[in-house]
Structure formats: structure tokens, C-alpha cells
Amino acid sequence: MLEEARSRWHPIAAAHDLPFRHVFHGQLLGREFAVWRADDGYVNIWENRCLHRGVRLSIGINDGRELKCQYHGWRYSNRTAGCTYIPAHPADAPARTITNRTFPAVERYGLVWSSEEPRGEVPEIAGLAEGKLLALRGIAVNAPADKVVERLRAYRFQPNGAIDGEGADILVEAAQDFAVALRSRASSAETQGVFFVQPVDSNRSVIRGVLDQEAEGAARIAILRHHNERLSKLRDEVERDVANAPAPAPLEPVYERVSAELAEMPEVTTHGRKAALRVSVARKWQAADGIAGFELRPIKGILPTFQPGAHIDVHMPNGEIRQYSITNGPGETDSFTIGVKLERDSKGGSKCMHETVREGDVLAISEPRNNFPLRRDAIKTLFVAGGIGITPLLAMAQALKNQELAHELHYFAQGEEHLAFADRLKHLGDALKPHLGLSPDATGAELRQLLAGYRNGMHLYICGPGPMLEAARKIAAEQGWPDSAVHFEYFKNTNKIDDSSSFEVALARSCVTLQVPAGKTIMQVMRESGIDVPSSCEQGACGTCVATLIEGEPDHQDVYLNDAERKAGTKIMTCVSRAKSARLVLDI
Amino acid sequence: MITLYDYELSGNCYKLRLQMSFLGIDYKTVPVDFYPGREHKSEWFLKLNPLGQLPVIEDEGLILRDAQAILVYLASKYDPSGTWYPRDNPALLGEISQWLAFADGITSTASAARLHDALFYDFDIDAARAGAHRLFRILDEHLWFGEQQGRNWICSASHPTIADIACFPYIILSEEGGVPRQDYPAIRRWCDRVKRIKGFTVMSGVFPAGPGKIAA
Structure with missing residues (x-):
């Protein structure tokens, strides 16, 4: 019976067992659950163990958006259960x-x-109408479910309207393996009670009763006490019944192995950028002057986990592909929100998003990718956003706000009407520092002021238009910020790419040597040879196609690496960068 | 200044550290090597407490033993708000005393099971665990009906009392004695609430709670 029970729906908690910011410890057929309600109301039921060290997540912290393991602080996102942060690897x-x-x-x-x-849906129970029910206190019983059900068939209770009386008539309306429906009648009063028995383990159960009528105030408490008293008595009787019989062995839950898809290397493919997800535009609105907001919802299933700083590729109806940062706060996993600024010299990307894409349209997007990860071990984090550069930093600021970590978001924009996503900005409170309508010189002066006072352990994240980003990086360096504390993301690479060199690339892991001629990129040549490399922007801005360089002198043409990384010469962007030496050896 | 004769792993000592933290009282501790040193049975300690039990405090010349007694003393003397032990509310004082006695029951069951498992005491472990479960069932039911009636704490007041402090430590440490709290969801929620009292402090084996949701 218990084997078959795995394919059925069972109650595992009462709705009132899941207040906000709490983790309920559940169990069904031997398998433990960590159950928690996020602030958006979503109920998460997860395997009760952290993927890191197997510690129970039911002792973790529900912060309303994510569940944090008590042991080493791994954070898992609402809805997806994807890990969003590992404190031991802050970078x-x-x-x-x-x-x-x-x-x-x-x-x-x-x-x-x-x-x-x-299999199938949650059972429809005749006579139970949503909204007018009274859920009783769950009664845990140390006995097998079938023994509890057996006793419940003979359970006697008074109808709600005659709770103080005695001797109501009881009719068994239905009795199944894990539920008994009873009707109690006393003169004109009548109440139906459905008593579900949750098979916790082979020798443990919980009786979860629901009455078909709600009640108020003292009457309600009297009814709840009536059933609590009688069901507790029933529990004691069942427990006495089974006390002398040997207890069945506990059920052994089967822990799922990591799926082959995740454990094995993907097939080699020759095509480039992938857009595995289909989303519909649930909402399009003006997020600020010249900036359109898009809320993208999955067509089926749920969206993958994202981390603050992550971006997606959006494949547009006109064939263009553009990258947009996810602006969501942590745990906001029912949709992705992006902001698109209409570029004056748009080559078809932002123009298409603004003018062609409408609510209800379906778009293909890539999985989120994060090449701009947020450290959460800083003593203080400064964000410097220019214009539409707000988008990744907004996601980051919301994450730090949620964890109550010190941060400031300096948002440079032309005017109030250019501040995007007002509702999200409002949530940040005092951490938001708008700087409006400043000239480039005034912006520089402001940056000099706010970047003064660097202390070891502070981190700076910058995103904005090229010239502002350059200025901010330069000022940060002057004010003593080391490269390792300054993180930045360019929208695009405005460097003129010189692809005139030709050289040899040896792929050490693949045991392949390729010739890269003038006019072709390392990435193109690798793909032509059937070696797949992930990519996104393909212009040296996003960092997706980074490869480890083992030997040779690189000719960096990207804007992703910082100066220290360039000098170290151990990383290369295969989409634009090339070789100064005759040969490069890559760890691919 | 108050001196607490203290053992870091003792739930009874933790009751006092908790209360003094809630009340914001400064104190110093004298560590007593309960295990493995059995210093609580040493000559010098038996002079303080002939029962040979922790905790003991010394405050302005007064030497006091027994965690529950010390909770009463500290709350009466050092709580200007008068809420932890409301001296002018007889019904509530009665309730508090009732649950202080209940806390002693938790000590003799859940704490005994923990001493058996963690510090190798020769106790009847099955009896200790069964006793703890019997008490937890009673408390879970009491707290569940409290929630249904808008009451968050053990006693019928709108604020926590020393009864909550007295019951909390050996409940939150019960897993260390092989007494899971899975079947007591109302106790688990009450534990979250205790952890969110301003001034809450942890001990080994007790984890803090995250912030509660601020009503919109």
C-alpha cells in the first residue's frame, strides 16, 4: 500500500503551519521535507538536506526570498531551489x-x-467548499496509517451546531486508504468531517481533519477543542494497539542521483548562441523616460535560477540578439524583469524591443548567465550606475538589502524622469543616492568625493556608459581602490577590433591545433572544428566566452578584463582577442 | 556586578545568560568545568551550592542557586518594564510558576536524554525520551490553541515571561538527546518567536532566526 501511496497526493502540513519567515519540518513516506512560504506567498517543498553537507534545511533561515542553510550559508532561491550564493566562494x-x-x-x-x-491532480472532495472550512489541529500518531484509518472509521464527534451535546449519529460517507469522510447529525445540526491520514513513515502518521463549516470566536475554539480532545484519545488508543506489535522498519527514501544531463558533458554542437527558454511578455511599460520595462514569464514550467548581476540573451523577432541584465530582487522567480533603453543610433535591437515587441508576444531567451558576480563579504559595497547601467546594480542592491549588508547605490541620471524602476528603487530606502543632471565634469567631482575613503574590504561595482565607466575606474584607481575591489560591466565594446593578425591556437585538453587566419576569430575557428564554446555578446563585453590561457602572449581587445587580469595574461576572450605571439595554448 | 557560575554547554546556565541579555544586564562569569572535570562536585563549589548543581549566581553578597529561582530574582530586581515577571498580577504569576515547574520536568527528561547522549550519563534513555515527548505533546497543544486565540507566548500575556525563558533551552537542544521536534510544529514556531525577542543570544547548538516579516 505504501509503495502505491507514492503516486498519490497527501496533505503534509496545514496552511496555518506555514507563517512567513518560518521553515516547517515535514515528512511523507519516510522522506523529509523543508517547507517554507516565501514573502510572495509561494509554498516551497524541498528535499530536507543542503546539497553541500547534507544538513537539514528545516533548521535554515527563511528570509522571505531565499532559504539559507545554517551550516555554511549556502542560499537557495524561492521557487527554483537553485543555489544563488556560496559564502566560501564570494567572487x-x-x-x-x-x-x-x-x-x-x-x-x-x-x-x-x-x-x-x-499522478493526476489533488483530489476533489465532495462537500468541501474552499473558503468555508475549518482545518483542525493535526494530530501526530506513532502508528501506521492503515491502523489510524481503521480507528477513524469509528470516530465519533458532535456537529458544529451541537458541540456540547452527546450521541450524534455518525454516517461513514466514504472510506479510503488514507482518508475517512464522516457525517455527524444531531437533530437539525449536521457537519461533515474529512479526516486525511498522512503516512509520515511506516510507523508514523498525522491525522489532518477538515470540517465543512467555518465558525467564529468562542464557538470555533470549542469545536477545535472538541476534536482535539477526541482525536488525541483516538491517538492514544491506536498507539496502545500497536505498542506490543513490532514496529515496521522505517521507510528508506531514495535520494535522487544527479541527472545525467547535469553529470555528463554536453554533446558537441556547432551552432552558437542558444536560446533554450520561451517566455511571453506579460507586461511592457515605460519604466522611465526612454526606457521600456519588460516582464517576461515562462510559457511553461518555471524559470531557471539567476544571481544578481546575471544577464540573458534576448532573441528578437528581427533576428538580432541583445543582452539585458535581470533587475529582479532575490527570490523573485516567477518572471524576469529587464529594462531596455531606446538607443538613438539603434542598429535594430532596442528599436525592435520598443517598437515591435508587445505584451503577449513570445520571445526566445537564453538561460541567465552571470559574469558580473556580487561578493557579499564586503564591509561596504558601493554601486555606481549611469543611466541604463542601473539594471544589474539594481538586482545587486536588492540582494544586499535583503541580507541587510551595508551598501549605497549611486545612480547618475539626467533627471528624475530618467530614474528607472521607481517601485524597486523606493524599496531600497536610504541606500539610494540619486545624482541628477550633472555635467561630465560635475560627475567626475562627485565620483571623486564618493570614492574617497577606500578601506580594505570595500567593493565597488560600476555599470554605465563607456566614458563614465572609464572615468569612474580611473578615479577609483587614483583614490587607492585596488583592481580586485573594482568590478565593472560595459554595455558594449566600442574598441575598434583589429583582426588582421594570423596565428596558431593549440587546445590543450582537446589535443587540437588550429590556424586562426586574419578576419576570423578564435571562437569562429573553434566552432568550425566542432568545438562548442559558450558565448553571449560576441563583442568582448560580457565575459561568457572566457578561456584560460596556458601559454603565449595575448592581444586583448575586450573590455571585460581589468588591468590586473590583463597583466596576468591567464585569461582571454575568444570572441575578439587574438595573439601577439605566433602561438597560443588554451585550456580547452 | 553579578557573577554567574557558568558552564557553556548547560541549558540551565543558558537560561540566565538569555535573560540577562534580554534585560541588558552586565555580568561576569566564572567557568565551572562540569564535564569532564566534574568541578560542580568539587569542594569549593559545594560550599556555594551543596546540591552540586549549576547555575549559581552571586549578586551583592546574595548567593542563589536553581535556574528558575534565579530567573524570578533577576526579573523582579532588574526588569524596569515589569513584564518578564509581573509582580502585581497574581493570575499570571500563578501561570508562570506552573510553567516553571513544567520547565523542571523538561530538564529531568529532555535534558537528561541529552546528558546521556552527549556527556555519557548513565540514565534510562528510553524513559527520558518518552517523558520529553509526553511534555512536548502537552506544550505543543497549549501553544497551538494559543496561536488560534492570538496568544504568542506560553502564559496568557501579550509579551513573553520568564516561563518562556525557562522552557526554551532544553526544548531547542532536544535533538542532542535524540528527541526530534518534527511532530510539534507549534513548538517550532514558538521557538522562532523566542529567537526574535530583542536581545536574544545563542549558545552552542542554538542557531539564530532570520528577521521576521515587517507588516506591509
């Missing part, structure tokens, strides 16, 4: 594939339902 974005196992969650009849491998 890295965790791989998207670190994802805890989730189980379906449905709230119905005042209960939270789940299943290991559900």
Missing part, C-alpha cells in the same frame, strides 16, 4: 545546476498537499 557565481530537489505544492482545503511522483 564566483554558483553554477546554475546546483539545485535542490523540489516537490509539488498545492494549497487546498486549508492543507498543503504534495507527492513524490503525483
